[in-house]
Amino acid sequence: MTIRMDELGEYCTPATLRLPGFGGAGLFLRTSVMPVAAEDADVDVAALGLDVGLLSPFRFVQFLSRSATRGFSQELSSFFFAAADDWTPQDSVPAFIDPLSGLTCRVLSSTPVQVGLLVELDDDSIGDPDGRALDFVTSRAVLAQAAMDARILEGVDDDVHFSPPAEGR
Helix, strand or coil: CEEEHHHCHHHHCCCEEEEECHHHCEEEEEEEEEEECCCCCCCCEEEEEEEEEEECCCCEEEEEEEECCCCHHHHHHHHHHHHHHCCCHHHHCCCEEECCCCEEEEEEEECCCEEEEEEEECCCCCCCHHHHEEEEEEEHHHHHHHHHHHHHHHCCCCCCCCCCCCCCC
């Protein structure tokens, strides 16, 4: 996604999302604006940038300045909320995939209070495939909060109202 530099508005201020997991694991996302070359443009253009951090108890790997698809934060928000809300998200919630950044999030497992996630990045710059993936468990409450927080990554400040799950599920 490219935008004119004079249309940046809310993109000028970096926003950060932290999705903590149990045992010290976590996913970190930070948005930025990246200038891009535009041979045919009369004005400077920029792309939405995304820094991705994968933290495990054994390592922290950062992937900096990756281009991201416009609207990815709303899709990520929907994924997080569906994973938090669904009784068996590993069976019914489709993976979140942003082809431009190479970021993929999948639900691997769940219990009534926890959800197991796999976060992967399509990046060959790190030879070790384990460095490009993070498999961790977080709580449903944290995922619901992340669903609301993810929207800030692109400056979306709409009021978000989620309904609690139905009783007896």
